[in-house]
Amino acid sequence: MLVLPNVLSDRGSRYAVSGGPARSEAEAAALLKELKRNKKFSNATHNTWGLLLADGTQIKADDGEAGAGMVILRMLERERLTDTVVVVTRWYGGKHLGGDRFRHVQTCVAAFFEEWRA
Template identity: 35%
Template sequence: MDDPAPDVARYPSTIAETFEHELVVKKSRFIAHLAPARSTEQADAVIAAVRKQYWDARHHCVAMVIGTHADQQRSSDGGEPSGTAGVPMLEVLRRRELTDLVAVVTRYFGGVKLGAGGLVRAYSSAVSEALDLVPVVQRTPAVRVSVDVPHPDAGRLQGVLRDWAAARDAQVAGVDYAANATITLLVPPARLDDLDASLAAASAGRLVAERGTTVVMEHLSGAHGDTR
């Protein structure tokens, strides 16, 4: 039996797809729109599209976190009282340790005032409930590794390396065919020595994995769920 996978460092996660969720509080509709965004320009395009779609709504409140290390953050109350919408939404994204996404919550006023506390709860709940339902992409550091394989052995070694990667939180990123078949893998740093040993065993010591740069590897998981 393989040893359990070691603990690995993680970057902030992101979401896998655009998602929309509606919450009704005292007749007011809060429509939370989540979208992946890898730049502020992409986030701004999402915000503009939501405003166009729901052009007749009074409020469009925004929170975004951008960057591999979540180093760009921005929020807007969209006309609600200061501190009652954008910042609470942003706090949800921070608490969930997410990045590269934008959240826009559109509000249709239902005729009943919620007060500052009620608005904070409604806007944060709209984002939190949406995040409970959307698929999440986890990110971890990995080393890009290439293995040159003679063509007669390529099919067998691809199978061996795919099985190895599936059991160790690694990924086969692709195969290129030239003079040899070059198999590219993304491997957690703690698994590099394991790869070397497994490759040597599978090739009678003839093949060597060439280590390259460290990159971000993405793994699709289920819905995020609350981490409070």
């Protein structure tokens, strides 16, 4: 599993991105469970994720951050990256970010892609 713990901060909210191989929703859930063994991630406000399987099946979870899972899926599609789950974690800082939160999800996923393909 690749974990980038401090990708960005904005108005008190902090973001991280993680991910790794997954060929099913169960494998994605296992990776998320492993990630949450770290108290820092288990205490996060949101752990949103997306997984694009090789057969085209799309699986996502917003974890209260409406629309974030779809942003991750669209980026996985554009990269043609299958069987890899990407988790964007947010610790809410007390101020609403509006549409900026989607740009931050994109920034995190792009950082993951850069490290994952390196």
